[in-house]
Amino acid sequence: MNILELRGVSMTYGAVKALQNIDLAVKQGEWLAIMGPSGSGKTTMMNIVGCMDKASDGSVVLDGEELSRLSPKGLTAIRRDKIGLIFQQFHLVPYLTALENVVLAQYYHSMPDEAEALAALGNVGLGERARHLPSQLSGGEQQRVCIARALINCPQLILADEPTGNLDEANEKLVLKILHRLHESGSTIIVVTHSPEVGEHAERVIILEHGKIARTTTGAKLHKSA
Amino acid sequence: MKPLTTFQIAKNNLRRRPARSAGLCMAVAVSAFAMFGGALLSQGVGRGVESMSNRLGADILVVPHGYDKQFQAALLRGEPSTFYLKGDLVDKLRFFPGVERAAPQLFLATLNASCCTMPVQVIAYDPEADFVVKPWVSANAVPTPAGDEVVVGHMVGGETGTEISLFGRKFRIAARLDRTGMGFDTSVFMTMGSAKKLLRTAKNAAVKYEPGSVSSIMLAVAPGLNIKDVANAILREYAIDYDLEIVVSRSMISDIAKKLGGLSLLSRALAALSWICAAAALFIFFFLMLDERRREFGLFRILGAKRGKLAGIVLYESLLVSAAGGILGIAAALGLTAPFHRLITTALELPYLAIPAGSALVLGAGCLLSSVAVGPLSCLYSAIRIGSGDAYLTLRSGE
Ligand SMILES: Nc1ncnc2c1ncn2[C@@H]1O[C@H](COP(=O)(O)OP(=O)(O)OP(=O)(O)O)[C@@H](O)[C@H]1O
Numbered sequence: 001m002n003i004l005e006l007r008g009v010s011m012t013y014g015a016v017k018a019l020q021n022i023d024l025a026v027k028q029g030e031w032l033a034i035m036g037p038s039g040s041g042k043t044t045m046m047n048i049v050g051c052m053d054k055a056s057d058g059s060v061v062l063d064g065e066e067l068s069r070l071s072p073k074g075l076t077a078i079r080r081d082k083i084g085l086i087f088q089q090f091h092l093v094p095y096l097t098a099l100e101n102v103v104l105a106q107y108y109h110s111m112p113d114e115a116e117a118l119a120a121l122g123n124v125g126l127g128e129r130a131r132h133l134p135s136q137l138s139g140g141e142q143q144r145v146c147i148a149r150a151l152i153n154c155p156q157l158i159l160a161d162e163p164t165g166n167l168d169e170a171n172e173k174l175v176l177k178i179l180h181r182l183h184e185s186g187s188t189i190i191v192v193t194h195s196p197e198v199g200e201h202a203e204r205v206i207i208l209e210h211g212k213i214a215r216t217t218t219g220a221k222l223h224k225s226a
Numbered sequence: 227m228k229p230l231t232t233f234q235i236a237k238n239n240l241r242r243r244p245a246r247s248a249g250l251c252m253a254v255a256v257s258a259f260a261m262f263g264g265a266l267l268s269q270g271v272g273r274g275v276e277s278m279s280n281r282l283g284a285d286i287l288v289v290p291h292g293y294d295k296q297f298q299a300a301l302l303r304g305e306p307s308t309f310y311l312k313g314d315l316v317d318k319l320r321f322f323p324g325v326e327r328a329a330p331q332l333f334l335a336t337l338n339a340s341c342c343t344m345p346v347q348v349i350a351y352d353p354e355a356d357f358v359v360k361p362w363v364s365a366n367a368v369p370t371p372a373g374d375e376v377v378v379g380h381m382v383g384g385e386t387g388t389e390i391s392l393f394g395r396k397f398r399i400a401a402r403l404d405r406t407g408m409g410f411d412t413s414v415f416m417t418m419g420s421a422k423k424l425l426r427t428a429k430n431a432a433v434k435y436e437p438g439s440v441s442s443i444m445l446a447v448a449p450g451l452n453i454k455d456v457a458n459a460i461l462r463e464y465a466i467d468y469d470l471e472i473v474v475s476r477s478m479i480s481d482i483a484k485k486l487g488g489l490s491l492l493s494r495a496l497a498a499l500s501w502i503c504a505a506a507a508l509f510i511f512f513f514l515m516l517d518e519r520r521r522e523f524g525l526f527r528i529l530g531a532k533r534g535k536l537a538g539i540v541l542y543e544s545l546l547v548s549a550a551g552g553i554l555g556i557a558a559a560l561g562l563t564a565p566f567h568r569l570i571t572t573a574l575e576l577p578y579l580a581i582p583a584g585s586a587l588v589l590g591a592g593c594l595l596s597s598v599a600v601g602p603l604s605c606l607y608s609a610i611r612i613g614s615g616d617a618y619l620t621l622r623s624g625e
């Protein structure tokens with residue numbers, strides 16, 4: 001079953017054609033990587049799939065819902081209920097502790113549950129750092145807080161835009177380990193990355209160029225060619 | 227961890243940026259201070275003036291030439307001074323056309339009284355003729371002091387029944403008077419007879435005394451007559467011979483009332499100005515923060531926050547800041563006006579009678595309310611902007 005379907009999706013910013021006529025289907029539980037040169041439209045696609053932006057043309061169906069037909073309120077609800085977002089910049093609230101940052105996602109989603117949030121931090125190896133502010137954490141630790149927050153409401157689809165872009169190798173490995181665990185538990189994952197080392201963990205890899213899907217390959221092939 | 231709510235989020239933001247929050251708080255605190263302190267002061271002075279005009283039953287006050295200022299200072303604030311007029315003037319004025327009653331007083335400044343660290347003003351009055359001090363003393367249900375007794379003003383030290391030493395002589399404190407807010411509070415009252423006896427036998431010749439002299443004469447003008455006319459007639463007749471000066475009490479009080487008007491206008495203007503400044507500071511702050519916090523609010527939206535919740539964060543922040551500032555400012559006003567009102571009113575040459583606790587409470591509550599209102603009012607615009615926000619975090623912003 002497809003959790004996500006893009007049909008003829010285009011996005012133009014004035015004269016810039018960021019995406020051109022994209023067709024893509026993502027199966028439930030699939031791990032997909034999006035690669036491609038800078039400016040090829042990767043983030044644009046994630047914004048559309050993540051209900052943060054509307055495509056200029058085409059249709060996006062997420063878990064059976066046609067996004068272009070939804071009101072802003074409906075989009076907010078879908079994003080909140082179905083999507084977990086991991087950012088390259090972490091985007092933690094600076095004046096809230098790691099724990100509070102995770103609880104925040106629960107608060108706006110449903111009911112805060114501190115024990116559950118603590119367990120989520122424990123899962124990413126930060127049980128001891130729960131009461132620290134983002135400024136007291138390393139980049140890798142901040143990214144893991146961001147991941148714990150993205151996962152706290154059990155989203156069906158995890159979108160990660162260069163989740164390891166700001167991390168060193170050791171932290172990159174940690175994050176990949178977490179993604180593997182999620183994948184094994186059945187989550188659907190879409191990762192945007194420049195790094196073949198990250199891309200090769202995906203089952204399928206699409207390569208964007210000038211807003212079009214130039215190639216499709218698999219993580220395994222990416223690994224061999226490297 | 228306290229359960230996360232919009233309120234807690236706002237509180238955490240303020241708590242974890244203490245310097246910034248304290249700055250905002252101070253702006254509101256200054257305004258609350260000006261508002262409450264100014265109101266306490268001008269209302270206190272208002273009561274002081276009222277108390278004084280109620281108590282000053284005389285129409286015309288006659289004092290030695292050049293001593294009108296000292297006389298007013300003694301009356302207003304109990305600043306001790308000693309001055310004399312020739313005593314036979316009393317009878318002359320008593321029978322002056324248009325004068326209904328005349329009562330002499332003696333003003334004696336002690337330099338070392340056992341009661342006080344500061345010199346006190348001794349005011350002697352003639353129980354036979356008096357119509358100014360006596361009604362008030364007896365309104366306190368205090369009998370005329372006997373020869374070796376004094377009645378003391380509210381702020382003069384010493385228990386009733388104990389002794390006080392004045393010019394080397396001991397007097398029994400017969401009673402203590404209610405607070406008036408004027409110089410009477412720091413004065414000691416005795417009869418003219420006691421005072422004259424005291425002066426004759428005073429070992430400590432700190433004061434020169436010409437027998438028979440008085441310090442001031444208070445006059446009541448017959449009803450229906452123009453007070454100024456009578457005053458002018460007295461001046462024409464006796465100004466040169468007796469070297470006297472006349473204070474018309476009504477114009478003295480209206481002069482003081484004018485000063486009070488100026489004071490309360492000034493304090494109101496200051497309160498309004500500082501309120502506006504605080505509101506402007508908060509407005510500018512929250513407005514400038516809008517841009518800086520765009521990403522933060524976008525993130526809240528991504529996590530599923532409704533727009534109203536975002537506006538709520540800002541409103542709570544401003545509410546907390548202004549409530550804390552308001553309480554701080556009002557506490558400071560209480561803490562500073564209470565001990566220093568004497569200093570201030572002395573500098574302004576105004577009588578002061580603190581308003582009752584109940585009124586102060588109501589006043590404080592009003593000031594607190596308008597201080598607390600500064601916050602939400604001044605960030606309303608920003609809150610609305612956020613609430614109707616176009617601002618939205620995408621994965622791209624901040625890259
Ligand atoms: N708001 C915008 N207005 C105008 N042009 C935009 C806007 N957002 C993106 N673009 C353009 O769209 C194209 C695709 O941008 P996008 O951010 O999707 O690239 P990307 O593949 O994520 O690149 P990178 O690897 O550098 O992150 C770029 O040419 C970019 O300049």
Ligand SMILES: [Mg+2]
Binds near residue numbers: 042043044
């Ligand atoms: Mg990008």
